[in-house]
Amino acid sequence: MKIKNQFFILAFLIISxxxxxxxxxxxxTYIHSPNRYLLTGSAPRQKIDLPLLSDEDFYNLETSLKLLPRDVQAVLCRTTDYKILFSSIPEIKVGHYSDKNEIWNFASQTSDKYFYQFSKIPSAGPDVLLITRLSLERINSxxxxxxxxxxxxxxxxxTISSLVLILFISKAIFDGLNKIEHSSTQLAEGQLNKPITTDISDSQKNEFTSIMNSLEKMRCELLEMQASKNRFITSISHDLRTPVAVIKGYTEAIIDGVITDTEEIKNSMELIQKKSAQLEEMIETLLNFIKLNNAxxxxxxxxxxxxxxxKNFSKYAVITGKIFKRNVKTDIQLSKDIVVPFNEQLIHRSFENLFSNALRYTKExxxxxxxxxxxxxxxxxxxxLQIKDSGIGxxxxxxxxxxxxxxRGTNSRKEEGMGIGLSVVKSIMDTHGWSISVSSQKKKGTCFTIKIPY
Incomplete structure (x- = not known):
């Protein structure tokens, strides 16, 4: 399922x-509201002596009392003799004669369960009292x-705030996804010259920005790899063509009879053998470099x-330096035997490569x-570990x-080689999780520094 659809489902759930x-x-609230119920089962209509009310008015009054909510109970009594004219309270019967104290005592005794209200009805006359009560549970309800x-x-x-926030976040997410889709399509189509930009402030950076930056880094690396590929084709064509041309030229000269002298033929064969060895060494170097990229x-x-x-390498450097008439000094300050995982053959080869460069670019x-x-x-x-020289820089x-x-740098263009040596050293260091850096000054020398974690 697409990420966009997943976000739509998520937004729907959050809102719903x-x-x-x-x-x-x-x-x-509606189901449990007493207002939706009408009062039923109240006492039958009585013939009451209320001289100020017509039959129609009395009927309307009684109907109004019956329409009170179920939890609202009422008593209508005459204050002259406290006769109960109407009652929806089960404990008080219609037609019963009471007195003031009895009514007050009853209200007082049940006040912990009910809220009482006493009021007069002017339209029914000054001697008519309406008593209503409401359950405290009803009030709490x-x-x-x-x-x-x-x-x-x-x-x-x-919900409204969530909706606004979801819309805002969804827009930001979809914009980010669209940019990533556009950028990845750009890379897939090989459009490497167009930068992948993220024109947003630091406060708005998020995971999508990191992905965009990674895509831009990938674009730069692909562009560099493309340039490296072009350099490879140019370099390998030139470096391989030279010994092949020499071998081919001398071979044709011998076959065509251009070279007939025995000594000249011997010298030509030696040169052919030398160039063949050089060609074999180049191919071997390429194969070894490819192997270094293997995990x-x-x-x-x-x-x-x-x-x-x-320590063994430092001894090798001193002996080799004497042969090439270089002044080699060593200063190994390692107080204890430190063990780390490494490939001895590859590491020694890297150290030798760096030392060979120091020999090549220094004088006696x-x-x-x-x-x-x-x-x-x-x-x-x-x-x-540092390998320093006082050479040309x-x-x-x-x-x-x-x-x-x-x-191949400016100083190495006159030397034989394919420009792979230091790249091989860097690959070996990266494979081991070590780091290598270089500092140099023209006509003062160069220093290669290797950091080995332990």
Whole structure:
């Protein structure tokens, strides 16, 4: 079921529940209201001596008394002799002669259950007294009815407020869904050059805004991947074409008899073999990079001593530096043996790659440093590994792209390679949950920093 339909159903339920409650209260109040009942079963009409009333007036008076609500009981008596002329109170009989004290005592004794009211009827004469009583339960019931009415009013107000709020929220939700649908359609159709914007203030941001921002981030990443793909095609075409062209050229020269001297043929075959090895290495590098993007590597991380690995790498750096006539200094300040999960082959390969770059972009007797120390905090402890060099440095414009695949900086364009090395290192670090960063100044040197959490 579509989200829009689900919201419509939700809105219907939210509105219908208070409406049904209101209808229940109204029906319940009406059913239990005494005003809907007429007084029945009252005493039969008596011939009463009321000289001031005609038969028609007396009939109207008696009818009015009978039409009182069931819970309202009445007594009509003559004050001259306290004769009961009319009574709907069971304890007081019509035609009974009473006195003032008896009536007052009766009212007093039952005052805990009834509310009494004494009044005279001018049209019936000065000697006629009307006594009415109403059950206290009836009064309480009326109070409850008023309370019900107040609750009903509150429910109606809440219902109206809920309706307005639901309409407002529904509009905001539908607008957000429409924007997401439009943006996702835009991405699906490959329209990557048009930014996905969310022109709203910070106070109006919600989950839909986060989704829109994620879609915009995805758009930028897809655009970058597209650019990376184009760079890949250009780079791989150029890098693979060069050794293939050399192999093809020398092979044709030998076959066509252009090269006949035995020594020249030997040199040509050696060159063909060298370019074939270079071509094989390029293909192997590409395959290894593809493997790094496989999530299965994360399942093969084995807890091991990172302290031991860093110390062995520092010894390798010193030995290799002597061979290439570089001044290599190490400063390993790791006070304890720290164990973290990692793939030893991949990590050592990453360290070697960074050190090889330091060798490549420095000259004889230049300084290369390998530094390792612990950085402890309340949230997370880290091992910091730095590989510094005093070489030619990296252009500022290249720093933001230094880890991009197939990106070759200004200084590396004259070197052999495919621009994959640092991208491989970054992928290995990401796979392990480590981080790598770089800082550099032109003609002063470069520093790669790896943070290893433990």
């Amino acid at each position: 529940i208070p409406i049904l409650c209101s209808a229940f209260i109204i029906i319940h 009326e109070k409850k009815t008023k309370t019900y009415l107040k609750i009903l009013l509150a429910v109606i107000l809440i 299965e590597i994360k399942e093969k991380l084995i807890p091991n001593s990172i302290t031991k690995l860093i 007797n230049d300084l290369i440093e390998v530094i390792a120390f612990q950085e402890e905090s309340e949230k997370q402890n880290h091992i910091i 990296i252009d500022k414009k290249d720093l933001d792209h230094i880890f991009d695949i197939f990106y």
